[in-house]
Amino acid sequence: NLKALIQVKQGLVQDTTQSIISFSSDYNNRAFSITPVGATVTPTLFFERYDQTAGHWLGFSRNEVQREGLTFNTWDNDGERFFVSCHARFNKNITAEGIIMQGTWNGTTGKPEAGILSIESGNTIWSGSDFLAIGDHLSNSFTNVMARSFNQQSTLSSKTNIEAVDPKYALDLVNKTDIRSYQYKSDVALGKTKRYTSLIIDDVNDVSQYYAPDEFTNEERTGRDDGSAVGYLFLAIQELTRRIKTLEDKLNG
Structure with a gap:
């Protein structure tokens, strides 16, 4: 219960009965208190560098009544003033009012995982x-x-081994592909009734029940390759247009 200026340069200050030290500031009688479980600073904790320009500081504050919890501030709240030099884990929501910059991760530039x-x-x-x-x-x-x-990326500079595709082959491939209407199991489980129409990649049976050529699927055959399918549809239409033109020429003599 000592109420005075206490200046400790070196050593230990301890109340042998409670192990509590309290420092007052203005009307706050416990601005800084030390207990066996830690230190409490109310309302703001500031740090100042001994060799830094006066007024440059960083600290933790609870002065913002609009927000819950604790805020961290630097002397101008600008620039790279605060660093986490190890892995950090946040168990609650993270809100960023500025830009989240991507740096290095495990020695790999620009690749946080x-x-x-x-x-x-x-x-x-x-x-x-x-x-x-x-x-x-x-x-x-x-x-x-x-x-x-x-x-979808389609620039010439990104491609190699470019070959022509026979429009007749494209038309034949389109005609042989099995197109079905279906629902997704996850939708049905939720009571949804939306139906979709496309080719079906059979990943259940050893002998596929539906014909879905590799040209219209990804390499792993886990999904459609709509970009390639559109290309083959273009070729099929071109072949049909050629045939229609040939018939029109014959009809017109």
């Missing part, structure tokens, strides 16, 4: 060596993705 990223409404984002998936990672089902447009 999140593993599985959970987003609102129960969806997740995960990736493999050559894909990025959005949906339910546990059930390996996928969700709808909305955008103004989807652009």
Whole structure:
């Protein structure tokens, strides 16, 4: 219960009965207190560098009544003033009012690894060596993705071993592909009735029940390759146009 200026340059200050030291500041009678379980600073904890310009500081504050919890501030709240020099784990929500910059991770420049990223409404984002998936990672089902447009890379500089494709072969391939209407099991489980129409990749039977050529699927045969399918449809239409033109020429003498 000592109320005075206490100046300790070296050594230990301890109350032998309670092990509590309290320092007052203005009307706050416990601005700084030390107990056996730790130190408490109310309302703000500041740190100042001994060789830094006066007024430059960093500290933790609870002065912002609009927010819950604790805020961390630097002397100008600008620039790279605060660093986490080890792995950090956040068990609650993270809100960024500025830009989250991508740096280094495990010695690899610009490649932080999140593993599985959970987003609102129960969806997740995960990736493999050559894909990025959005949906339910546990059930390996996928969700709808909305955008103004989807652009697939198609520049000449990115391609090699370019070959022509026979339009007759393209038309034949399109005609042989089995197209069916179906529902997804995950939709039916939720009571949805939406039906889809496309080719079906048979990953159940040893002998496929539906013909889906490799030209219209990805290399692993786990999904459609709509980009290539569109290319073959172009060729099929060109072949049909050629045949119609030939018939029109014959009819017109």
